[in-house]
Amino acid sequence: MQKNGPFALAFHTLIVLFVLAPLIVVCLVAFTPQNTLSLPWDGLSLRWFAAVFHHPDFVASFWNSARLALFSATISTMLAVPSALAITRYSFRGRDALNALFLSPLIIPHLVIGVAFLRLFSFIGATGSFGWLVAAHVMVIMPYALRLILAALNGMDLSAEMAARTLGAGEWTVFRRITFPMLLPGISGGWLLAFINSFDELTMSIFVTAPSTVTLPVRMYMYASESIDPMMAAVSTLMIALTGVTMIILDRLFGLDQLLVGKG
Structure with missing residues (x-):
C-alpha cells in the first residue's frame, strides 16, 4: 500500500491538472500584453482587465445577468420549497406526473425551450420584457433548486x-421553527445552483433577450463572434475569480458539503 501511495x-x-489546464491557460492569456491570444511570455499586463471595466456593454451586461440571476433564483427557490413539500409529504393523484413536469426542463434542450419562448413572447407582445425573461429563467433553473430541496426532505x-x-x-409554527431551519442548507444550495445556472445560461437567453436586457454570456458570445482578442480571457478570468470567492464565502458560512448534500 505504501508503494502505491506516491503513484x-x-x-x-x-x-486534476488535466481538468484544470483549460482554465489555467485562459487565466494566463488574460495577462498577456499582446493584442492576440497568446501566453504572457514577455511579462504580465493588466491592460485587458482595464479594457473590460472601460467597456460599457460588458459592465451593463454583467449587472443584467446579476439582477436576472438574483430574481430568477429567488423566485424559483420560493416555488421549489412548497412544491417539494407537496411531492414529498403528501400522496395525491398525479404526484409523479407533477414531479416529472417540474424536472422536465433538465432533459429538454435549451435550444428548443428558447425557440418556444421566442414564439410565445412574439405572440403575446412580450419581447424585450425583463419580467418575462425572469419567468423564462425560472422555468429552466427551478429543477436545480427542486432536486436539492427534495434530497434534503427525503433525508430529514x-x-x-x-x-x-x-x-x-400548529403547522405554520412547525414549518417556521423546525422544518425551515432543517431545510436551510438544502434551500441555500438549491438557490446557489439556480443562481449559477441562470447567470451562465446562454442557449435559451440568445432567443429571449433584447438589446436592453443582454446578459453577460450573450454579450461574450456576440463579442467573440466579431473579435478575437484577450478581452474574452480577461472576462472569463474575472468570472472564475468571482465564482471562487463566492464558493469560499459560502463554505465559511454554511459549509459546501452541507450545501451540496442538503443535510444540516
Whole structure:
C-alpha cells in the first residue's frame, strides 16, 4: 500500500491538472500584453482587465445577468420549497406526473425551450420584457433548486416535527421553527445552483433577450463572434475569480458539503 501511495497521488494530481489546464491557460492569456491570444511570455499586463471595466456593454451586461440571476433564483427557490413539500409529504393523484413536469426542463434542450419562448413572447407582445425573461429563467433553473430541496426532505428526520405537533404546535409554527431551519442548507444550495445556472445560461437567453436586457454570456458570445482578442480571457478570468470567492464565502458560512448534500 505504501508503494502505491506516491503513484496514486501523482496519478490523481495529473488528472486534476488535466481538468484544470483549460482554465489555467485562459487565466494566463488574460495577462498577456499582446493584442492576440497568446501566453504572457514577455511579462504580465493588466491592460485587458482595464479594457473590460472601460467597456460599457460588458459592465451593463454583467449587472443584467446579476439582477436576472438574483430574481430568477429567488423566485424559483420560493416555488421549489412548497412544491417539494407537496411531492414529498403528501400522496395525491398525479404526484409523479407533477414531479416529472417540474424536472422536465433538465432533459429538454435549451435550444428548443428558447425557440418556444421566442414564439410565445412574439405572440403575446412580450419581447424585450425583463419580467418575462425572469419567468423564462425560472422555468429552466427551478429543477436545480427542486432536486436539492427534495434530497434534503427525503433525508430529514421527522421526529422533531412529530414531537412539536404532539406538544400542540400548529403547522405554520412547525414549518417556521423546525422544518425551515432543517431545510436551510438544502434551500441555500438549491438557490446557489439556480443562481449559477441562470447567470451562465446562454442557449435559451440568445432567443429571449433584447438589446436592453443582454446578459453577460450573450454579450461574450456576440463579442467573440466579431473579435478575437484577450478581452474574452480577461472576462472569463474575472468570472472564475468571482465564482471562487463566492464558493469560499459560502463554505465559511454554511459549509459546501452541507450545501451540496442538503443535510444540516
